[in-house]
Amino acid sequence: MRRSRLREKKKEKAITLLLSIILTILVATISFIFIQLLQFNLSISLLMDFVLGNITLTVMNIFVLWIAQWPFILLLGNTIRSSFVFLFFMILFGIGNYQKMLYRPEPIYPSDVIMLKDINFLFFSVERIVQISIIFVIITFLVSLFFLSKSTYVKKANIINKGYIRVISFIVSLVLFIPLILFNKTDYIVKTSFEKFAEVQWISFNQVKNYEKNGVVAGFLYNLGGQAINEPPEYSRKKMQELANKYKNEAKEINTTRKGSLDDVNLVYIMNESLSDPNSFEGLSVTPDPIVNHKQVSKVSWSGQSLAQGFGGGTANAEFEALTGISFEPLLPNISSAYTQLTSTMNRVPSVISYLNNEANDEYTKTAIHPFQSSMYRRTGVYNEMGFDNLIFEEDMDFDDKLESSLYISDWSAYQQVLQEITKTKTKDFVHLVTMQGHGPYHVGYFGNLQKFVVEGKVSQMDMLNYVSSLQYTDEALLSYVSEVNKSDEKIITVYWGDHLPAAYSYDVTKQNKDVAKYQTPLIIHSNFSSEHEDLGTISPMFFMNKVLEKVDGKVTPYYALLEKISEKLPAFEKGFYLDSNYQDLGNNRKDIKDQEALELLNDYDLIIYDIFHGGDYAKDMDFYTNKP
Known part of the structure; x- marks a missing residue:
């Protein structure tokens, strides 16, 4: 039993x-x-x-x-x-x-x-x-x-x-x-x-x-974590020394004719959430034009388009590229967010901050502003590792007005915070702002000025009307900001661009345009001491600092000399897109590039990126990121 x-x-x-x-x-x-x-x-x-x-x-x-x-x-x-x-x-x-x-x-x-x-x-x-x-x-x-x-x-x-x-x-x-x-x-x-x-x-x-x-x-x-980039076969200390020597010579040649510097100039980066030009798309029309002021400012500035990494998102990655000159193109696909996945190496990454520290004798006050939660994308840790002196998030803002029923601090408030940071310091300033006003969702009816606009095209009317209403507020804030900057006794250069297009653009609209159109956002490099206009075409955010140095006739480091050489061949590229100097689409893979010099430059770039994230950081020891002889 x-x-x-x-x-x-x-x-x-x-x-x-x-x-x-x-x-x-x-x-x-x-x-x-x-x-x-x-x-x-x-x-x-x-x-x-x-x-x-x-x-x-x-x-x-x-x-x-x-x-x-x-x-x-x-x-x-x-x-x-x-x-x-x-x-x-x-x-x-x-x-x-x-x-x-x-x-x-x-x-x-x-x-x-x-x-x-x-x-x-x-x-x-x-x-x-x-x-x-x-x-x-x-x-x-x-x-x-x-x-x-x-x-x-x-x-x-x-x-x-x-x-x-x-x-x-x-x-x-x-x-x-x-x-x-x-x-x-x-x-x-x-x-x-x-x-x-x-x-x-x-x-x-x-x-x-x-x-x-x-x-x-x-x-x-x-896409699970792993190396940021594969080790190039030829990577070694000896090879890095060859690269350092090569681009020190390139930098020396570029700097021979450059007599200016950033020493007496305040530098401002404003990355605007979802900034775009709706009327640049086939199959979509918005009247009246919501960014008429932007287009007027563009006429007296260096202006063009920035090539975003993503559509409808990717803010932190666009920010990372603009600050560091590091594109996501050579990185492995398992790296989808530099800020969250590469945080521990941020103190090794060259950036606008490290350039100012080295070349301007650390006489800049570096301030990062994001009028939202500090926890997003580990920004607090990243900004500290990069070397910012001051961090300002939504709870720290002196200007924190929100428009109508919006969830986010307005762009006007954010721009006022930038101006205040510049005026209250005795040193020159680098102020980096990432705005929030233009962030979705756009369907909830934040704004009351919807009736001003007529939207024609196969899009969600409510989404697009809310989006362009926010866009017009941003445009008015830009005009106010530029007016204040132009009155200032201090020299100020502002790099102003959109991080990516909003998801409010429907597939029915984007399919009527070239693929690259989904990734192009407005770009302005404005100066209050020079009103000359230059058409920048479409460029990647990694080249913004090169353009700033060119504008002030400032000297480049070997690192920026490398970026300068790349920009001459490939002024705009991201994963899946490669535009040549004539802005012709070369394809969606390096294998599609026939220019051997461009490929050699990308290979040099890979070596530098690997050296930063996984190698011996030899380039830093070889003064690749400074102008030391």
Whole structure:
């Protein structure tokens, strides 16, 4: 009898374990189908094409999700409860990925997890219907979880009853994640398995296509942390010395004819949230023109267009490039946010701040202003590492007015803060401002001047009307700022540009224009001691400091000499875009570039970037970032 009971218990446990495995496979499959379907914008035909055309790849994506469930199972000790919790998180992940694709458009990256600490900001950035849907999913989950915890049938699915065993098993199970976390390590088993068995070909320059071709799970793993840039084969101290000598000579040649400096000039960077020119797009017309003042200022300034890294987002990356001269083009695709992923190396990165420290005898007061939360993109730590003297966030603003029902401090207030910082110091100033007024969402009806505008084109009328209303306020604030600057007794140069275009521009509009048009934002380099005009064409933010030095006839370091040489061949480039000196599109990959000199310059650039992030920082020891002989 006793043996019979033992056999029955063993049989029950075996059946429970078998059913648990079947359930977890089913949950992993449902999770994959759900998140992949959303990645394909709810296209069942695309999903079927993917699954039927990539059976092995589909199985491997599902297998990763199956592995990811086991820490939940072992911690909760119950297959049904843990599967339910896992499915809930997969639903939220799928919705989050879908929303990001709609607004940016780009998929969720592992580095985006840090944004969860700003969950309130994320929640109120999406449409009301999405907010309601998320609340409904959460409430449904909590209520269902409560009833599941009371169910006798669910309790029968327990595989581990004792709490301390569950905790120990959970900790041990985390070992399963090590191969996943090390995905981007050279020749590591998981990545090579995808490449060997599923014949995966990673798409480094376009992560939307990468997630669609290889699956959301595989694409997500591909973007896990790793090196910022691969080591160039020729990297060595000797090679870096050759580069240092080469560009010291280039700098010397450039500086031979330059007699000016930044010593008596205040420098201001204003990166305007979602600044754009709606009337520059085919298929879209806005009357009256919301940036008429901007266009007038452009006529008495150096002006053109900045090439943004992303559409609908990417503010911190654009800021990083403008401050440091480091493009995302040579960086590996797993680096999606320099501020959050490369924070520890920021004190090694050359920047406008380090130039001013070295070349202006540290006689500048360096101030960073962002009229929003200091936690966003770890800006506090990044700014400190870069060497800013003063940090001003929303709680520190002396000017903090908001327009009508807007959630954000106005651009007029932000510009006034800039002017105050310049006037209150005895030294010269470098003030770096990242604005917030133009940030979405645009559907909530912040502004009352909507009736001023007529929008023609296939866009959301409410979104576009709110956006251009904000844009006009920004334009009025710009005119006020320039008027104040022009009255100042101090010399001031202002670099004023947009970080990216807003997601308010619909696909129906952008598809009528060249691909590069989605990434071009207005750019002005204004001076209150020179009103000459120069057409800058389209340039990357990495070259802004070069243009400032050119404007004041200031001397370049070997580093800026390298950037100068690159700009002569490729004045604008990012991942997926390369524009030559005639602003012709060369293609979406370095392999498309036929100019060997341009390729050699990019190779030199790669060496410098690798030296900064992973190498011996030899260039710094060789005075690559200063003008020392």
